[in-house]
Each structure stands twice: as structure tokens, then as C-alpha cells.
Amino acid sequence: MKANDLQPQPGWTLARRAERMNPSVIREILKVTERPGIISFAGGLPSPLTFPVEAFRAACEQVLSEDGRGALQYAASEGYGPLREAVAALLPWNVDPAQVLITTGSQQGLDLVAKVLVDHGSRVLVETPTYLGALQAFAPMEPEVTGVASDAEGVDLADLARRRAGARFLYVLSNFQNPTGRTMSEARRQALVQTARELALPLVEDNPYGELWFDAPPPPPLAARYPEGTIYLGSFSKVLSPGLRLGYMVAPPEILPKLLQAKQAADLHSPSFNQRLVAEVLRDGFLERHVPTIRALYKAQRDAMLEALAREMRGLDVQWNAPDGGMFLWARLPAGMDAVQVLPHAVERGVAFVPGSPFYADAADARTLRLSFVTATREQIDAGIAALAATLRDLATR
Structure with missing residues (x-):
């Protein structure tokens, strides 16, 4: 028997507020999307193609040369x-x-x-x-x-x-x-x-x-x-x-x-x-020069997703909106479907999304889901929406 075995173990007592803390559903889903081959419409991440790397490289040099010590204090x-x-x-x-x-x-x-x-x-x-x-x-x-x-x-x-x-x-x-x-x-x-x-x-x-x-x-x-x-x-x-x-x-x-x-x-x-x-x-x-490039990229990706939804969801009674900006669109599945239950079947076909239920403060609409269009290519959008539609068609016949 080791000496440490005789010592009482720490008794951590959580504050009441800690019991109300919950993991981000989105972060948990993102772990699934790290699997090879998964097309993810789940994350709320901006496209890394929009990151102004060169502007920040130049800014780093300028800030460090002007007042590096002050910047690090x-x-x-x-x-x-x-x-x-x-x-x-x-x-x-x-x-x-x-x-x-x-x-x-x-x-x-x-x-x-x-x-x-x-x-x-x-x-x-x-x-x-x-x-x-x-x-x-x-x-x-x-x-x-x-x-x-x-x-x-x-x-x-x-x-x-x-x-x-x-x-x-x-x-x-x-x-x-x-x-x-x-x-x-x-x-x-x-x-x-x-x-x-x-x-x-x-x-x-x-x-x-x-x-x-x-x-x-x-x-x-x-x-x-x-x-x-x-x-x-x-x-x-x-x-x-x-x-x-x-x-x-x-x-x-x-x-x-x-x-x-x-x-x-x-x-x-x-x-x-x-x-x-x-x-x-x-x-x-x-920003006046940079942000228009983001808008143009995201608009093209939104349009690609809207086109894919119109093409692939025909006859499935799925509803969606057409946002005027931002990174997301909102969809609603056919009556009787629950987005939380649909998600694992969609992941099996290689596509992920975020179910809508966690975004409600009280009574949730289980049929809703969020699709992010900004980090996927047009090819990935086409393939991912097709996979989601195939998932829904398969579930509808069970």
C-alpha cells in the first residue's frame, strides 16, 4: 500500500452556477466533423480564405519596430x-x-x-x-x-x-x-x-x-x-x-x-x-478594401447552397430561407422528423449540420437546423446537400 492511498482524496464541491454550465453543442458536433471525409455545414467559423495574412505580417513588423516593448506589456x-x-x-x-x-x-x-x-x-x-x-x-x-x-x-x-x-x-x-x-x-x-x-x-x-x-x-x-x-x-x-x-x-x-x-x-x-x-x-x-472580398465570397457560397437545396430537396417538403448576408441559413425538415435524430444518419453519409433545438430558450422546434455555407467549396456544398437529401429520402421511407 502506498502512503498516498492513506490520504483522504480532495472533495471538490461545485458551485451551483457550475452545474448550469453545459458544453457547446456546436463544439461537440465539430469533433465529429474532424473525421476524414465529413463535409461540415455545422461550424460558425469564418472562411480562412478571408484572413488577411499579409496585412498582419506587415502590421507585426510595424508594431514591434515602433514600440515593441509597449506592445508586449x-x-x-x-x-x-x-x-x-x-x-x-x-x-x-x-x-x-x-x-x-x-x-x-x-x-x-x-x-x-x-x-x-x-x-x-x-x-x-x-x-x-x-x-x-x-x-x-x-x-x-x-x-x-x-x-x-x-x-x-x-x-x-x-x-x-x-x-x-x-x-x-x-x-x-x-x-x-x-x-x-x-x-x-x-x-x-x-x-x-x-x-x-x-x-x-x-x-x-x-x-x-x-x-x-x-x-x-x-x-x-x-x-x-x-x-x-x-x-x-x-x-x-x-x-x-x-x-x-x-x-x-x-x-x-x-x-x-x-x-x-x-x-x-x-x-x-x-x-x-x-x-x-x-x-x-x-x-x-x-476594412473598406477587405470586407467587400468577404462579401463576394460568401454571397457566391450562399447562392451555391440555395441552388443545391432547390435541386436536391425537390419533393421533400423541406423549407429554408435566403439570408441577405452573414454565414448561415435556417431550414426546417418535413413533419415528423427530428433534426437531432437525423444528424447521425447524415454523418454516416458524410455530411454534418447543427440541429436547431439548442438555439431555443424554451419550447424548441425539433424540425429546425442551421447550415453554414462559408467554409465549404461549391463542390462540397453540392455533395453535402445531395447527401443530406439522400438521408432524408431514406428516413422518409422507413
Whole structure:
């Protein structure tokens, strides 16, 4: 017998909030897609073809030669001043750089919102369906997350009024929403802001996809119309690189100090070297030249998927939308099918997707699924949609 065998073993006791933490369904599915030969429409990853490697190579040299030691040192929790100024200048309304907080990805922004605004039992309103990562960020704070009915134009305002009582905020993705790809219409934005003002309801607007429009830019953000009542989240992940882990928040002055304190407790500051890199890349209007190339690529891939769906799903009673931008489209299987149950059969045929159920705060539509079109080639899209259609036809005859 070893001496260690006589020692009591540590008794780890999890906090109650830890019990509410769940693995990302998408990350678990991505493990399956790593198998050779799987065509994946599952991930929410931007295409690596869009990453501006040469621009960042030049920026690295410039940042290190200008002030390498400063770039490698600790920095202000609010973020690198020139980057905050650049973010404020990019936004389509008058933003004071002092209202900008640089975050470690916009996902951290959701975490900070949850820590600062949500108590145990607090009511939080979300669209139906909504971004899975937001549900994960809110869950440890033990809120009552309530889905608000939504249609192709956005949040159903009548249902919002019914569910408003006691809510801390409404979380919305106004442009090319994850998971559905839908965009809130101009009329609905105006009406939502009017309703939010009447109800004194704060909004949390998440806009990581807003620059990825195909034919015309979306309407101005909710934050531009209701700045005193909106926390706005943005990201550099979809237009530059997710590996940088840089996003930002724009918050009303009365709430920003608490968000800053929550960030200080989390990570002191986002990577200072990465912030300087992005500020350097942005300095000469790079995004104005770069983002159109992303839009063109993603539009071609969206069109390829729409064409494949129209061709392969004929006669199957499958429904889908045609997003005006972003990275995803939303589909609904025939009556009686469950996307969770369909997935393993699809993987057997070499194609993967994300079932829609995890994106719902409450009653889920089991027939829904999300398809990402941005990381697959046209050939892969054709083959993958054909494989999915074959899977559905096979299941329909069982």
C-alpha cells in the first residue's frame, strides 16, 4: 500500500452556477466533423480564405519596430486608445471613444453583461431562436431566460409586451442572425425601439455579422436609435480573424464602469499586442478594401447552397430561407422528423449540420437546423446537400 492511498482524496464541491454550465453543442458536433471525409455545414467559423495574412505580417513588423516593448506589456483595461477611437469612428452613429470597451471577443461581452446585469431568477428576454453562445453566457447567473416569439422581420412586439414584466433586458441579433440568418426590418427596428422606450426596457444588441451584407447594407443598428438604452456588441472575428479574440462593447456611461470592473476581474485586459495589430491594420481604411472580398465570397457560397437545396430537396417538403448576408441559413425538415435524430444518419453519409433545438430558450422546434455555407467549396456544398437529401429520402421511407 502506498502512503498516498492513506490520504483522504480532495472533495471538490461545485458551485451551483457550475452545474448550469453545459458544453457547446456546436463544439461537440465539430469533433465529429474532424473525421476524414465529413463535409461540415455545422461550424460558425469564418472562411480562412478571408484572413488577411499579409496585412498582419506587415502590421507585426510595424508594431514591434515602433514600440515593441509597449506592445508586449500590460495595458489599460478599457483597451488601447487608438483602437477605441477607430471603433468609434467605424460605427454609424456618434460614439464617444470613452464609451468603447475592448473585449476578448464579443463572447466576453456577453459574459460581462450577464455578470453585471443578471441575478439569480432574473428574467432575460431573447429572440426565438437565439444565439447558443448567449444562452451559455447567461446560464451560470441562473436567470429565467424567456423566448419572445419572432418572425422573419424580427421580434414580435405584442409578445414582447406580454413577457416584459420584470425583464432585465432583451438580447437581440439585428443583422443576419445566428442561427437563422434573418435581418430585422427597418419598420420592426423603429417599432422595437419605440416599444423599448415605452417599457423602459434595456436592449443588448449583438452585431458580429453586420458588415457581411451581400447586396445592400442592413438598416442602422438599434443602438444608433436608442443609445441611452442599448449595450452594443461588435467583433473583429468575422472581418479580420477569430484567432485574435478581439471584440468591443459600446455602453451608456452609467453602466460602463461596472462592465469595466467585471472585465478587470476576468482578464485585466484583452491582449495588448493584438489590439495594436488591429489598430495598425485599420489605420489606412483597410476594412473598406477587405470586407467587400468577404462579401463576394460568401454571397457566391450562399447562392451555391440555395441552388443545391432547390435541386436536391425537390419533393421533400423541406423549407429554408435566403439570408441577405452573414454565414448561415435556417431550414426546417418535413413533419415528423427530428433534426437531432437525423444528424447521425447524415454523418454516416458524410455530411454534418447543427440541429436547431439548442438555439431555443424554451419550447424548441425539433424540425429546425442551421447550415453554414462559408467554409465549404461549391463542390462540397453540392455533395453535402445531395447527401443530406439522400438521408432524408431514406428516413422518409422507413
